[in-house]
Amino acid sequence: MQAVLEIKNFTKEYSQGKKAVDNLSLSVMPGEIHGFIGHNGAGKTTTIRAVVGVMGFNEGEIIIDGHSVKSEPVKCKLLTAYIPDNPDLYDYITGIQYLNYMADMFSVGRKQREERIRKYAEFFGITDSLGNLVSSYSHGMKQKLALIGAFLHEPKLLVLDEPFVGLDPEAAFHLKAIMRELCNRGSAIFFSTHVLDVAEKLCDKVSIIKQGKMIISGNMEAVRGSGSLEDVFMEVVENEK
Amino acid sequence: MKNRYLLLLKMQLYNLFGINRILHSHSKKEKRRNAALGGAAILIVGLMIIYSTIISMSLADMGTVNILPTISVLICSLITLVLTFLKSFGVLIGLRDYDMVTSLPVKNSEVVLSRLTMVYLTNLLISIIVELPSVVIFWINADAGISGNIMFLLSLLFLPVIPMIISLGLGVLISVISFQSKHKNIFSLVLSTLMILLIVVASIRAQNMNTDEILNVGILFSGMANKLYPPAALISKAVEQQKWSYFLAFVGMSVLIGAIFVAVAAHYYQEMNTAAFSHSAIKYEEKGLKVSSPFKAMYKREFNRYFSCTIYALNSTIGMVLLLVVSLLLLFISPEALEQQIGIVGLSQMLRRVLPLVIAVFITMTSTASASLSLEGKNRWLMCSVPVRAIDIFNSKIAVNLTVICPFALASVVLLGLKMGVSLIQAVLLFIVPAVYACFISVLGMYMNVKFPKYDWTSEYYAVKGGAISVLATMGVGMLSSLLPLFSCIAFQNISSLIMVVVSILLLVFSFILYGQLQRYRLYEI
Numbered sequence: 001m002q003a004v005l006e007i008k009n010f011t012k013e014y015s016q017g018k019k020a021v022d023n024l025s026l027s028v029m030p031g032e033i034h035g036f037i038g039h040n041g042a043g044k045t046t047t048i049r050a051v052v053g054v055m056g057f058n059e060g061e062i063i064i065d066g067h068s069v070k071s072e073p074v075k076c077k078l079l080t081a082y083i084p085d086n087p088d089l090y091d092y093i094t095g096i097q098y099l100n101y102m103a104d105m106f107s108v109g110r111k112q113r114e115e116r117i118r119k120y121a122e123f124f125g126i127t128d129s130l131g132n133l134v135s136s137y138s139h140g141m142k143q144k145l146a147l148i149g150a151f152l153h154e155p156k157l158l159v160l161d162e163p164f165v166g167l168d169p170e171a172a173f174h175l176k177a178i179m180r181e182l183c184n185r186g187s188a189i190f191f192s193t194h195v196l197d198v199a200e201k202l203c204d205k206v207s208i209i210k211q212g213k214m215i216i217s218g219n220m221e222a223v224r225g226s227g228s229l230e231d232v233f234m235e236v237v238e239n240e241k
Numbered sequence: 242m243k244n245r246y247l248l249l250l251k252m253q254l255y256n257l258f259g260i261n262r263i264l265h266s267h268s269k270k271e272k273r274r275n276a277a278l279g280g281a282a283i284l285i286v287g288l289m290i291i292y293s294t295i296i297s298m299s300l301a302d303m304g305t306v307n308i309l310p311t312i313s314v315l316i317c318s319l320i321t322l323v324l325t326f327l328k329s330f331g332v333l334i335g336l337r338d339y340d341m342v343t344s345l346p347v348k349n350s351e352v353v354l355s356r357l358t359m360v361y362l363t364n365l366l367i368s369i370i371v372e373l374p375s376v377v378i379f380w381i382n383a384d385a386g387i388s389g390n391i392m393f394l395l396s397l398l399f400l401p402v403i404p405m406i407i408s409l410g411l412g413v414l415i416s417v418i419s420f421q422s423k424h425k426n427i428f429s430l431v432l433s434t435l436m437i438l439l440i441v442v443a444s445i446r447a448q449n450m451n452t453d454e455i456l457n458v459g460i461l462f463s464g465m466a467n468k469l470y471p472p473a474a475l476i477s478k479a480v481e482q483q484k485w486s487y488f489l490a491f492v493g494m495s496v497l498i499g500a501i502f503v504a505v506a507a508h509y510y511q512e513m514n515t516a517a518f519s520h521s522a523i524k525y526e527e528k529g530l531k532v533s534s535p536f537k538a539m540y541k542r543e544f545n546r547y548f549s550c551t552i553y554a555l556n557s558t559i560g561m562v563l564l565l566v567v568s569l570l571l572l573f574i575s576p577e578a579l580e581q582q583i584g585i586v587g588l589s590q591m592l593r594r595v596l597p598l599v600i601a602v603f604i605t606m607t608s609t610a611s612a613s614l615s616l617e618g619k620n621r622w623l624m625c626s627v628p629v630r631a632i633d634i635f636n637s638k639i640a641v642n643l644t645v646i647c648p649f650a651l652a653s654v655v656l657l658g659l660k661m662g663v664s665l666i667q668a669v670l671l672f673i674v675p676a677v678y679a680c681f682i683s684v685l686g687m688y689m690n691v692k693f694p695k696y697d698w699t700s701e702y703y704a705v706k707g708g709a710i711s712v713l714a715t716m717g718v719g720m721l722s723s724l725l726p727l728f729s730c731i732a733f734q735n736i737s738s739l740i741m742v743v744v745s746i747l748l749l750v751f752s753f754i755l756y757g758q759l760q761r762y763r764l765y766e767i
Contacts, residue, residue, distance in 0.1 A: 054343040055518075056511045077346035084340055088619075091697035092256045094265050104248050105345045133265055135697055 002066055003027040004157050004188035005034075005051065010060035012046050012212075020046045021212040023060070028157070028188045028205070033179060035203035035220075036192040037233060043212040044192040045085065048161050051190065052082040065156050078106065081150035085162040085192075087142060091135035095126065095145050098134060099152065106153035113152060120148040123174045139166045147175060151182075158182060160191035164198055176202055200229040208236055245347045249355035256703070257359075278693070278710055285717070286370060294374035306382040310393050310480045313375035314400060314473040320371065321364045322404040326436065327559070329412020331552050331702025332356050333506060335517040338699045343511070350507035357503065360409070364401035372397050379480075389480045392488040396476045402495040403472055406502045411436055413506065413513070416551075420516045430554050434562050535629050539637035546616060547609055547641055553616065553705050556712075557642075560606030561649035567603075568653040572660055593661050594737045597674035598727040600653055604678045605719030607646055611686030611712045613638040615695040615704035625764045632760045635687050642683035650675045670741050677745040678723060681752045686715040688755040691762055722748065 005028040012021040021043040028034040038044050049055040051062055053073045062069040064076040089098060096117075103113040121127040124144040134142065143166045150158060158179070164172050179189050179202065193199050199206060200220065206229065207217035215236045216223055224232055255261040263275040300309055333356055336342075342352055376397065380390045415432045472491050479487035533541065547554055571579070576589030592599070617624050624634055658671050693710040695703065705712060726744045730737035 049340065052344045054340050054511075055515050074346050074348055077344060080344070082344040088337055088341060090252065090256070090338070090699070092259070092261050093252070094261075097255070097261070101248060101252060105245060105347070131265070132267070133262065 001029060003063070004030050004032075004065055005190055006061075006063040007047070007051070008061045008063070010047065010050060010057060010062060012043075012050060012055070012057045013059075019212050021050075021057075021209075024209070024212070024214050025060075026207050026214070026217050028190050030186045030188055031183045032204045033183055033189045033202055034191070035199040035206040036190060036209065037194075037196070037199060037206060037229075038192075038209040039237070042209045044209060045161055046212075047209070048082075048159055048190075048192060052080055052159050053077055078153075079156040080159060081153065081155035081157075082159045083143075083146050083150050083161065083163055085165065087146035089134050089137075089142050089146060092133065094133055095130040095137070098145060099130070099149055102149035103152050108153050116152050116154075117148065120151055120178070123178070124148065124171055140168055140171065143167055144171055147178075151178060154182070154185070154187070156187055158187060158189045158191075160189070162193060163191055164193060164195055172198075196229045196233060200224065208233060210237060245345075246351040246355055249342065249347065249351060250358055253355065253359050256697075256699070257362075286366070289370045290374055293371055294378065297375045297378040301378050301382045306379060307481065308477075309375045309379045309383070310396075311473055311477040313372045314396070314476050317368050317371040317400055318404045318473065320367055321401045322408050324367065325360060325364060325405045325408035326412060326433070327556055328360070328552060328702050328706045329409045331700035331705075332360055332409060333413055333510070334416050334513050336700045339514050339518070343514075348507070349510040350503055353503050353507045353510055357405075357409070357499075360405060361401055364405050365398070368397050368400045372400065385480050386483050388485065389483045392483075392485070393476070393480045396479075396488070396491065399492050399495040400476075402499050406498050410502060416517070417513060419551075430548070430551050430558075433551060433555050434559065438562070438566060535627070536633055536637060539627075539629070539634060540640050543613065543637050543641045544644070546613070547645070550616065550701050550705070552702050553609070553612060556705050557607055557609040557612070558645055560603045561646060564600060564603035564653050565649050568656040572656060576661060589661070591731065591734060593663050593667055594734055595727055595730045596657055596661060596663065596667070597670045597741055598723060598730055600650060600657070600671075600675045601678040601723040602720070602727060603653075604646055604650060604675055605682050605723045606716065608642060608682050608686035608712070608715045608719065609645055610638045610642040610683050611690050611715035612705045612709060613641070613687070614690040615698070615709060615711065616701060618696050618698060618704065621696060621764075631762050631764045634764070635691070635759050635762075639683045639687050642686060643679055646679045646683070650679060666738060670738060674741050674745055677748050677752075681722065681748040682715070682719045684752045684755045684759070685718060686711070688759055689715045689718075691759060 007024060007026050010021055010024045011019060013019050024043070024047060026034070036044050036047070046055070050057045051064075051069065053069050053076060065079050067075045067079070069076050093101070099117050100113070103117075108116070117130075118127075121130060124147070126141055126144050126148075129137065129141060134145065137145065143163075147163070150160075163175060167175060176198075183189060203220050205218065206220050206223050208215045208223075216232070220229075223229070259275050259278075263272060263279070266272055266275075297309060297313070300306060300312065333353065343349075376390070376394050379385065379393060383389075385393070412433070415436065418432065472494060475487050475491040475494070478484065479491065547557075576592065579592075580588040614621075627634075654671050654675060658668055663671060690711040693714065695709050695711070698704045703709065722744075726740055730740050733740065
């Protein structure tokens with residue numbers, strides 16, 4: 001079976017020779033939720049930005065559903081949805097204008113977009129606010145709007161950077177359900193988080209990164225062993241000091 | 242499937258002049274305010290078109306209607322060149338929505354083209370203001386046949402392209418060079434200032450190339466066009482000789498240069514932005530920390546903000562830099578020689594009298610305060626949550642404006658005062674009038690920004706330029722406040738000192754009123 005996301009020997013070097021990410025490799029299979037864990041500044045966001053094609057990189061290869069991010073960026077982006085850690089949406093448009101824009105960008109048909117917007121907006125409880133300007137939204141509402149925009153084209157690969165920050169408990173519950181639903185349909189999810197409890201319950205696979213280098217990666221059960229993910233994280237991070 | 246380039250463009254157009262906010266805001270106050278601003282903007286554009294028409298009609302009356310195409314093309318290109326350069330830093334590199342846009346399934350060329358189209362559309366407005374009246378006057382007065390007139394009219398669409406690309410190219414180049422520097426913003430600011438001075442000096446030099454030709458205005462301008470900007474000569478020839486081949490050559494040249502720029506910029510787009518967003522970490526070494534008062538802390542932060550944004554610093558300082566350059570240049574030219582060269586009898590005497598207001602014109606071009614609040618953007622929570630009064634925050638922003646103005650103004654006042662040999666009264670006015678204007682423009686800028694803040698920007702460019710009402714209004718009112726007294730003093734030279742004293746008192750009173758208004762504002766209301 002072909003991996004939805006395959007990162008091979010990815011290295012990102014900034015000026016003055018400092019490596020933000022060093023020779024990182026991992027793969028995410030269809031139907032899999034892959035958690036990406038590490039300290040602040042460990043290289044998670046750098047990796048994610050390279051995966052979604054907003055940042056160039058020096059060495060290695062990133063493949064999405066058989067297409068190279070380097071040589072076929074638009075094809076890769078059509079298959080992907082990305083939510084950054086702090087989605088900076090346009091304040092001057094309404095919620096529904098934003099969703100329509102995203103649907104247009106990903107060529108989602110009228111019937112499908114209407115159905116999906118209705119479904120997800122109700123899920124997240126923001127239907128009544130869709131006609132308001134984004135500037136009037138709270139942080140959590142913006143996060144929900146960005147998530148709905150990401151789900152509209154039912155992406156093959158969903159890439160999320162800290163998706164649970166700012167969400168209320170109900171929305172977090174629905175997000176987890178939608179993530180699972182997407183995976184059941186054959187999509188894959190690659191997300192970074194600091195909330196280890198959520199990662200432990202939700203992820204099929206997990207990778208821990210420190211100072212740009214992969215420390216451990218594998219099935220959740222295998223990585224966790226008899227302890228908790230928190231124990232493993234603290235242990236591997238301490239051992240690597 | 243919709244064209245993604247058009248979708249990107251549509252999203253940017255939503256933000257132009259707050260159109261979407263007017264349509265969708267539920268606040269009646271905001272709607273009324275935006276509608277009033279829209280009306281004022283239309284009025285200003287209308288007035289500028291009338292002004293441009295008067296100039297074109299004057300040239301037609303002087304029997305020089307045939308040089309209208311060349312002159313309007315030259316003026317339009319020069320304005321586009323300078324204005325685009327001033328905003329070139331926020332168009333392609335380091336935009337806040339970079340991640341969001343680039344993660345969408347769009348080609349880099351589509352993103353670059355959509356950004357360029359926005360700049361093109363604003364420049365097209367300049368073309369319409371400057372050139373459309375010329376086209377109409379030319380059509381009525383000149384004998385260029387239908388094809389000549391049509392070519393002149395159509396040239397309006399392509400006119401902004403080449404100067405716009407030159408400016409954007411220079412801006413991008415400076416940004417890229419600056420990335421290598423440790424103090425990239427200051428480096429970029431210095432390079433940009435030098436570039437603007439170069440453009441200004443080049444245009445001044447071009448006008449002085451053939452002083453013998455001054456008597457023949459037509460020859461002078463066509464000579465200028467050839468030397469300074471060959472595409473202008475192409476349009477002029479196309480219209481004059483009614484040859485489509487010249488016109489098509491101009492169009493082809495514009496399109497080709499535009500296409501090459503889009504291709505090159507698209508190729509390096511990701512690379513440039515990756516460099517712009519990269520920050521190499523410097524290990525912190527503990528050392529003694531300085532303790533400051535809240536005001537000093539805010540002032541220092543505000544000053545750092547000023548140097549952190551090239552487009553902000555460049556736009557709000559260029560007037561003062563130009564003033565200093567003019568002052569230095571005048572050191573090497575005697576007032577009498579200047580009088581002889583320009584050919585206005587009594588110029589040196591007149592200059593001595595109006596010198597304080599000439600300096601004031603440059604000062605009124607300088608307002609860091611008018612964008613300082615807007616630049617807080619999404620970080621304004623920080624400003625709102627610190628335990629200080631709103632007026633203290635405004636004071637720190639006003640203080641930065643004064644800090645930017647004072648050294649340049651003081652140096653120019655001393656240099657020009659010594660060079661021109663002013664009398665005692667003139668010397669007193671030379672210090673007082675610029676000081677009053679410095680206070681006035683600082684308070685006015687702050688007041689305007691409090692009245693018309695723009696926090697929802699995707700690039701600092703939109704807070705500093707790009708239709709930022711507070712900046713435009715401050716510039717407009719400020720320039721009016723200095724130019725009107727200046728012209729009055731030129732017209733009534735005998736009472737010029739009295740005019741300056743009265744105007745200074747009025748401006749001081751007005752500044753106090755505005756400052757009083759500022760004291761009433763609460764930050765969460767803005």
